[in-house]
Amino acid sequence: MVRVLGVDPGTAACGYGVVEKVGGRFVALDYGLIRTAHTAPTADRLQTIYREISAILERWRPDRVAVEELFFARNARTAMAVGQARGVVLLAAALGGVPVVEYTPLEVKKSVTTYGRGRKDQVGHMVALILGLPEVPHPDDVADALAIALCDGLRAEAGLGAVP
Amino acid sequence: MVRVLGVDPGTAACGYGVVEKVGGRFVALDYGLIRTAHTAPTADRLQTIYREISAILERWRPDRVAVEELFFARNARTAMAVGQARGVVLLAAALGGVPVVEYTPLEVKKSVTTYGRGRKDQVGHMVALILGLPEVPHPDDVADALAIALCDGLRAEAGLGAVP
Numbered sequence: 001m002v003r004v005l006g007v008d009p010g011t012a013a014c015g016y017g018v019v020e021k022v023g024g025r026f027v028a029l030d031y032g033l034i035r036t037a038h039t040a041p042t043a044d045r046l047q048t049i050y051r052e053i054s055a056i057l058e059r060w061r062p063d064r065v066a067v068e069e070l071f072f073a074r075n076a077r078t079a080m081a082v083g084q085a086r087g088v089v090l091l092a093a094a095l096g097g098v099p100v101v102e103y104t105p106l107e108v109k110k111s112v113t114t115y116g117r118g119r120k121d122q123v124g125h126m127v128a129l130i131l132g133l134p135e136v137p138h139p140d141d142v143a144d145a146l147a148i149a150l151c152d153g154l155r156a157e158a159g160l161g162a163v164p
Numbered sequence: 165m166v167r168v169l170g171v172d173p174g175t176a177a178c179g180y181g182v183v184e185k186v187g188g189r190f191v192a193l194d195y196g197l198i199r200t201a202h203t204a205p206t207a208d209r210l211q212t213i214y215r216e217i218s219a220i221l222e223r224w225r226p227d228r229v230a231v232e233e234l235f236f237a238r239n240a241r242t243a244m245a246v247g248q249a250r251g252v253v254l255l256a257a258a259l260g261g262v263p264v265v266e267y268t269p270l271e272v273k274k275s276v277t278t279y280g281r282g283r284k285d286q287v288g289h290m291v292a293l294i295l296g297l298p299e300v301p302h303p304d305d306v307a308d309a310l311a312i313a314l315c316d317g318l319r320a321e322a323g324l325g326a327v328p
Contacts, residue, residue, distance in 0.1 A: 043258035050255050076243035083247020088255050090248065091214050094207035 002156050003029070005062040005098075006149025007053065008141045009085035012036060014049050015141030018060045019131065019149040026153055028131045029060060033142050046088045053092040065093040066152040068144075069102045103151050108144075111151040123147050166320050167193070169226040169262075170313025171217065172305045173249035176200060178213050179305030182224045183295065183313040190317055192295045193224060197306050210252045217256040229257040230316040232308075233266045267315050272308075275315040287311050 001021055008015035017031035034052040036045035057065075067086060093100050103111075112126045124136040124143035130150060137143040165185055172179035181195035198216045200209035221229075231250060257264050267275075276290045288300040288307035294314060301307040 041264060043254040043264045046251055046255045047258040050259075076240055079240035079243035080247035080250070083244035084251030084254065086244070087210055087248030087251030090207040091210045091252050091255065094205075094211040095214075100205065100207045 002064065002153055003060065003062045004064050004066050004149040004152045005056060005060065006066045006145040006147070006152070007089050008144040008148065009049070009067065009082060009089050010141065011042065011045055011049075011081045011085045012038060013139070013141050014053075014085055014089070015139075015143070015145035016053070016056060017137075017142065017146035017149045018056070018062060019146065019153050021153060021157065025132070026130055026150060028133060028146060030056070031137060031142055031146055033139065042084065046084060049085055050088040050092055053089050054096065057092060057096040057098060062098060064152060065089070065098050065100045066148045067100065067102055068108060068148055069104050101152055103148060108147050108151045111154045112147045166228065166317055167224065167226045168228050168230050168313040168316045169220060169224065170230045170309040170311070170316070171253050172308040172312065173213070173231065173246060173253050174305065175206065175209055175213075175245045175249045176202060177303070177305050178217070178249055178253070179303075179307075179309035180217070180220060181301075181306065181310035181313050182220070182226060183310065183317050185317060185321065189296065190294055190314060192297060192310060194220070195301060195306055195310055197303065206248065210248060213249055214252040214256055217253050218260065221256060221260040221262060226262060228316060229253070229262050229264045230312045231264065231266055232272060232312055233268050265316055267312060272311050272315040275318045276311045 003018065003020040006017045014034040016034065018029040019026050020029055034049055036048045090100055109123060112130065113122045127143050127146045127150060128136045131146065137146055167182065167184040170181045178198040182193040183190050184193055198213055200212045254264055273287060276294065277286050291307050291310045291314060292300045301310055
């Protein structure tokens with residue numbers, strides 16, 4: 001039985017979701033959005049993300065942290081902003097002794113939708129369906145974080161193993 | 165009198181330099197390169213950078229940490245790799261209670277060279293000259309880190325103030 005924390009990092013908003021298979025089905029133990037004040041210095045925003053992710057790791061003690069590889073960034077500036085947030089998330093995992101696994105966006109979509117290149121909202125709907133959530137997780141960052149966690153959980157179950 | 169830690173972040177190699185004005189001239193109190201093993205997982209590499217930067221902050225207790233804004237990345241992948249390293253450096257500063265200042269690459273070059281758009285090796289030579297170093301700091305990451313720290317120190321001296 002594997003418990004996975006999925007994270008969709010960003011400096012302004014960082015989605016997270018903790019999933020585990022309980023009694024034959026996957027459930028979401030916790031999920032939400034870490035928001036940071038856009039008026040705050042970048043270093044302070046990163047500190048907020050680091051503290052929140054560290055607290056989530058401490059509370060739920062997942063076996064793995066799953067994040068998306070970022071192949072397709074809109075531009076270098078966006079990539080750097082995402083990279084900064086991703087860096088402190090990976091650091092929190094390393095300092096907490098939790099292994100990190102990475103999946104491509106396509107692997108994540110494939111694992112939660114029937115169609116490899118599903119529309120954005122299909123991911124949210126499938127995540128809600130698989131996890132038995134009362135509604136589609138909102139915003140996309142939260143749905144994506146749950147999808148990343150589910151991707152790892154579903155692959156582990158299928159014996160595909162994680163990509164460390 | 166201001167003591168500044170300049171950092172040129174990267175996941176593989178992270179240059180750093182601590183400068184301070186002592187007896188009418190700028191001196192380098194410490195400088196070097198933090199290297200990480202390319203065979204190690206990214207999270208572990210970021211942890212190495214975080215620990216080393218935290219140790220440098222602890223040892224030298226600078227008034228400010230200075231980094232370059234990254235406007236011009238070769239591509240999104242490079243930007244994300246730099247962003248991750250930059251993220252843990254900024255986090256180390258925030259957790260250490262040290263303010264972060266940012267300068268554009270052009271501001272850094274202007275402050276240490278007579279010519280705004282100097283060649284890469286001019287920065288190293290000027291850094292060595294200003295700091296009275298026996299030779300040009302090597303590799304570029306170290307020279308750049310010292311240049312960033314000097315940029316902040318020289319601007320503070322000129323009453324230009326820092327850009328927080």
